[in-house]
Amino acid sequence: MKVQESMEDYLETILLLEKQTGYVRSIDIATALGFSKPSISNAMKKLKSNGYIDMEDRGSIKLTEKGKSVAMGTYERHCVISQILMGFGVSKETALEDACRIEHVISNETFEGMKEFLKSNPSNSSK
Incomplete structure (x- = not known):
């Protein structure tokens, strides 16, 4: 469900x-x-x-x-998406707000791709 x-x-x-x-x-x-x-x-x-x-x-x-x-999956999506957005230069406040909306509609395929992107580009997760 x-x-x-x-x-x-x-x-x-x-x-x-x-x-x-x-x-x-x-x-x-x-x-x-x-x-x-x-x-x-x-x-x-x-x-x-x-x-x-x-x-x-x-x-x-x-x-x-x-x-x-469910909670941990939602939180993981929130963290990954906000890290990527901040890596793009988005302000922390905006990245967190946008991640809160995106985390609910993103496909599993796209999310898995984002996680792989972070793994292969660790500099994007530290901003």
Whole structure:
């Protein structure tokens, strides 16, 4: 099943917040994304019903293996795309914003090509 762009963003945000703090609540996601708590609550219900997250005691949100897989894939695409864009001379701010949009629509073939490009041109990943 193809995961919607917004759901990929939620999962990626949960992954990053978990790495930063070790504990994720709905309010943390709402703050990070600038969305209302009711919007986040609805999204978390959908993610839980589709097996991407578990809701634990005291409102803690944890990624399932399925959710972690999607989140890590989305984050990897974000990192690779932003590195390549910055290697082209795009400002960091613009590269990160554009990567956030591109990461959801890029084909696997193009993404794999980008990863190979970075491997064979390491100077592009350090800018």
